[in-house]
Amino acid sequence: MADRHNRDLDRQPAPLPEPLNVKCVDAxxxxxxxxNSAPDAPEIGKVLADAKSVGIxxxxxxxxxxxxxxxxxxxxxxxxxVLAAVALHPNEAPVVADLEADLSKIEELSTHPxxxxxxxxxxxxxxxxxxLQERQKYSFRRHIELAKSVNKALVIHDRDAHCAxxxxxxxxGAPEKTIFHCYSGDAEMARECIEKGYIxxxxxxxxxxxxxxxxxxxxxxxxxxxxxxxxxxFLAPMPHRGSLNxxxxxxxxxxxxxxxxxxxVDELAAAISDNCERLFGSFA
Numbered sequence: 001m002a003d004r005h006n007r008d009l010d011r012q013p014a015p016l017p018e019p020l021n022v023k024c025v026d027a028x029x030x031x032x033x034x035x036n037s038a039p040d041a042p043e044i045g046k047v048l049a050d051a052k053s054v055g056i057x058x059x060x061x062x063x064x065x066x067x068x069x070x071x072x073x074x075x076x077x078x079x080x081x082v083l084a085a086v087a088l089h090p091n092e093a094p095v096v097a098d099l100e101a102d103l104s105k106i107e108e109l110s111t112h113p114x115x116x117x118x119x120x121x122x123x124x125x126x127x128x129x130x131x132l133q134e135r136q137k138y139s140f141r142r143h144i145e146l147a148k149s150v151n152k153a154l155v156i157h158d159r160d161a162h163c164a165x166x167x168x169x170x171x172x173g174a175p176e177k178t179i180f181h182c183y184s185g186d187a188e189m190a191r192e193c194i195e196k197g198y199i200x201x202x203x204x205x206x207x208x209x210x211x212x213x214x215x216x217x218x219x220x221x222x223x224x225x226x227x228x229x230x231x232x233x234f235l236a237p238m239p240h241r242g243s244l245n246x247x248x249x250x251x252x253x254x255x256x257x258x259x260x261x262x263x264x265v266d267e268l269a270a271a272i273s274d275n276c277e278r279l280f281g282s283f284a
Contacts, residue, residue: 011233011242013243013245013248014243014246014248014249015240016054016248017252017255018054018251019054019055020055020250020265020269021055022269022270022273023057023273024056024251024269025060025228025250025272025273025276026051026059026229027179027181027201027228027272028060028155028182028201028227028230029059029060029061029062029231029246029247030061030232031044031047031059031061031232031247032061033232033233034232034244034246040074040078044075044078047246047247048081048082050247051246051247051250052081054250054251055250055251058081058082058283059082059247060082060083060084060085060117060229060280061076061082061084062117062119062155063087063088063089063106063109063120064087064092065089065096066088066096066101069084069087069105069106072084073086073109073112073114073115077114080283080284081283082114083115083116083283084114084115084116085115085116085119085120086106086110086117087106087118087121087143087155088106088121088139089120090122090123090128090140091127091128093135093136094128095132099139106118106146107146110152115152116153116280117147117154117155117279117280118146118147118152118154119153119154119155119156120155120156120157121143121157122157122165123136123137123157123158123159123161123164123168124136124158124160125161126159140165140168147175148173148175151176153175153279153280154174154179156179156180157182158180162184162185162189174196176197177279179199179200179201180198180199180200182201182202182231183202183203183218185217186213186216187213190217190221194220194221194222199225199226200221201228202214202226202227202228202229203237204230204235204236204249205235206237206253206257207241208241209238218257218260219261224271225275226271226272226275227272227279229253230247230249230250231245232245232246237249237253237256
């Protein structure tokens, strides 16, 4: 099931990094785009086995459409080390044929026991033209309401919309567990998020040469408000930027994060693993 909004899926995967000593979690991946296969296909098993071989033994599969969210639930049903999040992506919501029908499907899926988050939702003013942004905001509000009603984490996509996202969360009342996926703000925004108790999840962009603001921000985040993710198959970390990203690349991002923060890698991996279990619950 390839993402209809994207992209070049014929790239070669990044080489496997050295394994971690302490098991950790990929807090945000899109496995269906990596494999373009059925949820129980052998190709999925290969992706999960590669990740496990380097110390990544749990993965959160994140939704972006009604159809793909349903696929993600089936994935989490079949593979015991995968949990699911379900949502309409902010670039998906404004262009679907029947927004209410798709939101109803997300609501239906949200109560499944293997679904532990509502996401990725949010605002994206980079790809969505101004004429469609009110529809995008409406969808975001509905997802916020849903996350609170089912008492599950909210996973936010925020691109070129930092102030609008923060304002809308304040207006609607943020869920107790609110996660900024692939954090893209600066240190000032990070301080505001930290004060409000939000969780900041960093991806391979942290390693990019053009991201000094992210490296400044990650140093500020208390360890209990921190996650690491791949957002695979996108955003492979340096030195393999441009390769097909997979959950197996978490060790590269985690080691870079630890060096920037001055943390011990093993202690950081353990803390982030604990954070994931606190936010999403047990994978067992």
